[in-house]
Amino acid sequence: MPRRKDLRELPYHLMLLPCVIIVILMNYVPMFGIVMAFQKYVPTKGILGSKFVGLDNFKYIINMPDTLQVLFNTVFISSMKIVLGIIVPVTVALLLNEVRITFLKRSIQTIIYLPHFLSWIVLSGILIDILSPSTGIVNTMLKALGFEPVFFLGNEKVFPYVLALSDTWKEFGFGTIVYLAALTGVDPTLYEAAIVDGASRWKQTLHVTLPSIMYVIILTTVLSLGNVLNAGFDQVFNLYSPAVYKTGDIIDTMVYRLGIVDARFSIATAVGLFKSIVSFIFIAGSYKLAYKYGDYRIF
Template sequence: MRDRHLYLLLLPGLLLILLFRYAPMYGIVIAFQEYNIFKGIMGSEWVGFAQFARLFRSPDFYEIMRNTVLISLYKLAASFSLPIILSLLLNELKHLVFKRVTQSVIYLPHFVSWVIFSGILISFLNPIDGLFNAILANFGSTPIDFLGSSAYFRSILVISDIYKEVGWGTIIYLAAIAGVNADLYEAARIDGANKGRQMWHVTLPAIRPVIIILVILSLANILEAGFQQVFLLYSPLVYDVGDIIDTYVYRVGIQEANYSYATAAGLFKSVVAMTLIITVNKLVKMSGQDGLW
């Protein structure tokens, strides 16, 4: 009762979580059914793990799993390292106006939707009149269908994701760096440490807990290769390297009305994510670091 006003402030957020996160979990039931929209959940036939067996027996399953994991790992490697490096460099800028302009420029792509960003990218990579092919033509090269080539598609996904999201990733690291005790830098300078040594021996150890937490959260999304980005950029020409679980589920499960099959694939992703986040958090705590809980 003493904190009732605080609980009232908390109530809208809790209601949103219950409504959009926990209430829909009732629908997981259809992953174990042969769901029929006319019969509903209560009237549909119960088939147990048949939908999961169908998923694992699918000739496309291992290919889409490989694509999903590879694309996610490439993005994870970039999203883990580049924002840290960029944050360290931005933190060393002394000209405030230049620093703020640079931060704004690198943050800006994050606020552009993938629909718009993909449209721009497609225009640039168009094999007929795209900017990149126009540049190549000036050097005597033949046009290249970048988005229709298996050799380039994954690289385009990773590079475009880096360009769009790397600035946003620096926000948390810059906030963590701002909280580092200035006395530590002063002591390092007295000991003769240059800027590189200060970053390595002061800044990075100080923000290590933040890095660990973000890595754990990133590993939980290892099967989230970016549905919007892939869906807007891929085509049947690059299914062999670009088709991921989400696009496969959308194409086979949603468009063909195989709702139980789509739910089984989504539940499989969730179980893998839960297993990864628990395992990595346990390993981090065993190493003596603070985990998520």
């Protein structure tokens, strides 16, 4: 006979059942398609009828002239996003923590949160208008100051930094939530002791506030390492062009072009599988570091 406790928990398990079914159908069943990475896939023959070629697709990827450049672009862009995604939210959270007028503080928080809820389809249109070399407000200001206009979205040297800065602008407001929550847990008596010792607001921030939230900063930094190969497909796909492929092309956009545009399904699957394996290693390592240095664990 089932225990009474199990019967009480049964409704909760039934509530999770639709979610479990969706995850299985959308995440696990499609994994059968990984077989294509080891085949010379022919759509008319299907997965079961296509020829098995072993690791030939992976050898082809390694010998592709753009592979190393695309891998470098992905790591470079995602690294900039990770670094800025830590520094900017922490700085803004510290500044907001010093605002004593509640209405002003809440208003600023609401304004900087808004871009997070907009899709890159909307934001890309805004950025294209703002950064236009002829009519964009940024280049209009540069011209007024005597500088030459810059083609931000068409200059391969500038484009990666545009991606990193625009992504930070979109997400930093939402990222401050974690650090503002951490700041509420700082012991007020530490500030009182610092004031008695004659510490200024800057000294209090440096010697009390930052050390008190350093645990959260380290934890979020370590956990973000798992996204080192996720440079943001939505953003790059909506902003890049052939003119900036050299520095703006990332693994995800490369997979899109190989699989959807060129219909080279086996090669695209092999690239995606390679990315998944490397990302899994980084994620496992980041959680290991999070447990070691931040005592963070999932289970």
